[in-house]
Amino acid sequence: MINPTPTPATVLGWPRQGPKRELKRAIESYWAGRSSAAELDSVATGLRADAWKLLADNGIDEVPTGDFSYYDHVLDAATMVGAIPQRYRDAAETDLDVYFAMARGNDAVAPLEMTKWFDTNYHYLVPELSPATTFAADASRQLAHLAQATAAGHTARPVLVGPLTFLLLAKAAPDAPADFEPLSLLDPLLDVYAEILAALHDAGAQWVQLDEPALVLDQPAHVLDAARHALDRLGSATARPKLLVATYFAALQDAFEVLAEAPVDGLAVDCTVPENVTAVLEHGLPGKRLVAGVIDGRNIWTADLDDKLAILRRLAGQVDDLVVGSSCSLLHVPLDASKEVSLDDELRSWLAFAREKVLELRTLATALGDEEAATPGLERSRQAIGSRHTSARTHDDTVRAGVAAVSDADAHRRSAFEQRREVQQAELGLPLLPTTTIGSFPQTDALRKARAALRRGEIDQAAYDAAMRDEIGAVIALQEEIGLDVLVHGEPERNDMVQYFAEQLDGYLATTHGWVQSYGTRCVRPPIIFGDVSRPEPMTVRWWQHAQSLTQRPVKGMLTGPVTMLAWSFVRDDQPLGDTARQVALALRDEVSDLESAGCRVIQVDEPALRETLPLRVADRAAYLDWATESFRLATSSVDDTTQVHTHMCYADFGDIFAAIDDLDADVISLEATRSGMSLADELHTAGYGKGVGPGVYDIHSPRVPSADEVRELLTRAVGALDARQVWVNPDCGLKTRRTDEVRPALANLVSAAAAVRATV
Ligand code: GLN
Ligand code: ZN
Numbered sequence: 001m002i003n004p005t006p007t008p009a010t011v012l013g014w015p016r017q018g019p020k021r022e023l024k025r026a027i028e029s030y031w032a033g034r035s036s037a038a039e040l041d042s043v044a045t046g047l048r049a050d051a052w053k054l055l056a057d058n059g060i061d062e063v064p065t066g067d068f069s070y071y072d073h074v075l076d077a078a079t080m081v082g083a084i085p086q087r088y089r090d091a092a093e094t095d096l097d098v099y100f101a102m103a104r105g106n107d108a109v110a111p112l113e114m115t116k117w118f119d120t121n122y123h124y125l126v127p128e129l130s131p132a133t134t135f136a137a138d139a140s141r142q143l144a145h146l147a148q149a150t151a152a153g154h155t156a157r158p159v160l161v162g163p164l165t166f167l168l169l170a171k172a173a174p175d176a177p178a179d180f181e182p183l184s185l186l187d188p189l190l191d192v193y194a195e196i197l198a199a200l201h202d203a204g205a206q207w208v209q210l211d212e213p214a215l216v217l218d219q220p221a222h223v224l225d226a227a228r229h230a231l232d233r234l235g236s237a238t239a240r241p242k243l244l245v246a247t248y249f250a251a252l253q254d255a256f257e258v259l260a261e262a263p264v265d266g267l268a269v270d271c272t273v274p275e276n277v278t279a280v281l282e283h284g285l286p287g288k289r290l291v292a293g294v295i296d297g298r299n300i301w302t303a304d305l306d307d308k309l310a311i312l313r314r315l316a317g318q319v320d321d322l323v324v325g326s327s328c329s330l331l332h333v334p335l336d337a338s339k340e341v342s343l344d345d346e347l348r349s350w351l352a353f354a355r356e357k358v359l360e361l362r363t364l365a366t367a368l369g370d371e372e373a374a375t376p377g378l379e380r381s382r383q384a385i386g387s388r389h390t391s392a393r394t395h396d397d398t399v400r401a402g403v404a405a406v407s408d409a410d411a412h413r414r415s416a417f418e419q420r421r422e423v424q425q426a427e428l429g430l431p432l433l434p435t436t437t438i439g440s441f442p443q444t445d446a447l448r449k450a451r452a453a454l455r456r457g458e459i460d461q462a463a464y465d466a467a468m469r470d471e472i473g474a475v476i477a478l479q480e481e482i483g484l485d486v487l488v489h490g491e492p493e494r495n496d497m498v499q500y501f502a503e504q505l506d507g508y509l510a511t512t513h514g515w516v517q518s519y520g521t522r523c524v525r526p527p528i529i530f531g532d533v534s535r536p537e538p539m540t541v542r543w544w545q546h547a548q549s550l551t552q553r554p555v556k557g558m559l560t561g562p563v564t565m566l567a568w569s570f571v572r573d574d575q576p577l578g579d580t581a582r583q584v585a586l587a588l589r590d591e592v593s594d595l596e597s598a599g600c601r602v603i604q605v606d607e608p609a610l611r612e613t614l615p616l617r618v619a620d621r622a623a624y625l626d627w628a629t630e631s632f633r634l635a636t637s638s639v640d641d642t643t644q645v646h647t648h649m650c651y652a653d654f655g656d657i658f659a660a661i662d663d664l665d666a667d668v669i670s671l672e673a674t675r676s677g678m679s680l681a682d683e684l685h686t687a688g689y690g691k692g693v694g695p696g697v698y699d700i701h702s703p704r705v706p707s708a709d710e711v712r713e714l715l716t717r718a719v720g721a722l723d724a725r726q727v728w729v730n731p732d733c734g735l736k737t738r739r740t741d742e743v744r745p746a747l748a749n750l751v752s753a754a755a756a757v758r759a760t761v
Helices: 022-031 037-057 073-080 095-104 140-151 163-169 182-202 221-235 254-261 274-283 305-316 345-349 354-369 371-390 397-404 417-428 445-455 461-482 541-549 562-567 577-597 618-636 655-663 679-687 708-721 740-758
Strands: 063-065 114-116 123-125 156-161 207-211 242-246 266-270 289-295 321-326 506-509 516-519 522-524 528-534 556-560 602-606 644-648 668-671 692-695
Touching: 022 037, 037 063, 037 140, 037 354, 063 140, 073 095, 073 123, 073 140, 073 156, 073 163, 123 516, 140 156, 140 182, 156 182, 163 182, 163 221, 182 221, 221 242, 221 254, 242 289, 254 274, 266 274, 266 321, 274 305, 289 305, 289 354, 305 321, 305 354, 305 371, 321 354, 345 371, 354 371, 397 528, 397 577, 417 644, 445 461, 461 541, 461 740, 528 577, 541 577, 556 577, 562 577, 562 618, 577 602, 577 618, 602 618, 618 655, 655 679, 679 692, 679 708, 708 740
Parallel strands: 063 156, 156 207, 207 242, 242 266, 266 289, 289 321, 556 602, 602 644, 644 668, 668 692
Antiparallel strands: 114 123, 506 528, 516 522
């Protein structure tokens, strides 16, 4: 059956940095004053041209425009609607510098707050709104990109953060009245969006994509009403482009009907979520285009195209105007797997980065009309899926047997916390209000240089190890001099808290060029879990041993927990996440046991990602927290009662995961508390938290050295709210981004404040 009009294919957005992170370099050079705004613009213009050409050359019919950003698409939306707080307008001369002032601050102002974009590892800047905000349309950036694409002969589809998502992600400005809600600004904002849509229409845009991912969160009825109202208003304009409303990352549930009935022309639906496919099949989309997001925009695996094709065929039976698409912007994946030449052909064939996903989209679109013509692409997928499924590299019987043999008892400590506390106290003999740090000490230039030199072969492993041992010696000496009670080795040998372990675990692979934007110009290269995970040999023991050999005081062992190991990697899509977590947990459990056998009495397992990995839909959270907490306990429960297990998380608002934190059954948890002025201690008390807890008393995000008096005040508050026997004294987080000349006086003040408060309780 040959379909006369071939099915189109598109992507919802594209990585911005360029094949060699050219954008990062150009922006940082502009910031450093080494190049002009015009030079930056010319690099950016070139990158856009190349990206669209790649898309068009590979059969993408409509290219997204306006998603390209110097920093962040939510910040772009804020400037597009004129939501620029006055202090930024005052803080810089040009529009570009005002933009960067909002993004990263300057001498005169602090930046806007930054937070995670849904449950991804991308961070956006939080717009600040108040009743005094007056929106004003500035479509110049969108129009310029549209014009550039059109001039190059492309059919362009401008991409805008939608008005609802914009307001739902915004926060009240500090000077806004307490009861102010950003959503109350919907009507004036819609006026501005209508104006921008009209301008894009006049400039020749046939379609405009409005991204409304906030509709996949659990929204109360009044928000769904607001969505109805917004789409009615924008859809009823007479001179407007066709509107494609894009949602992604989770099930639409109630919002599906709102969208399906809205007077818009198309929906982009995340069809990697089976419920969304069912919703379309049951409801149909009469008169609307469906961009069926079957290719996962958040993961890096070659798709099972036969499976995707089957979904598309079912959808094609229900929808008049079907377009094959990515589930979300491809911003969340690296650019080009074919550049990973250090991987062998088999491994590489399993990977689909942004460029490979475009080929998959094209294959699917072709196959819908003429399967024969799509044979090469379909065959490639079949081969990759088949070899990944059967490969000995993804399946390790020993690991599987280990996971299968896990009993409930393995995930529980031998005794309850109260008993453990007694024996640990006897073993460690720590004073009341013991002092410690979170793990890392300043990552000096010398350390980074040593790592680079090792990578380039300029020094050998022995020389590198010697440099690390020297650094550990210096860090131990510093902590003894300051008088901390539980010491750390300082983590000098770790490039990153996930990558370091990923490099040593079987089943993980590292990429060479797999950069993904984390925020602004900061990019990360997440490791990839491709097979069953195990630990061929100890990972941290020798470093810990060296540190402990230098001091009589206990040195904490330091590991990254299973949830965080998953959250900051690309994970397998061929087994449940909980299964992968259990494998990582067992690998860590081996390490915990080895540390204990080597004499380590305090072991910290960091889980900063526990909260950010919470599923977007509340109904999915209990199941997640179940495997998340179980895998932590599995990693840490092999030890004797005398061994003290610590954990650490980088936030203060733990309210919604309080029970989960308790379920970890760690003897001590350190959390961030400085910025909130220790209100955390009251919350912990109210929640009835009875185990050890170190609410942070030193804000490590700032170069400021807190005085002993400030620390004493925070601690006094902590021991007022909690039982003094519970309280530990520590910074908010690791010290790796600070300088030694800040850390030394800050920790000295922390130790003296602890002594002062100890004398009062
Ligand atoms: N142990 C790590 C450190 O001190 C913890 C970092 C984190 O919580 N993100 O750097
Ligand atoms: Zn932290």
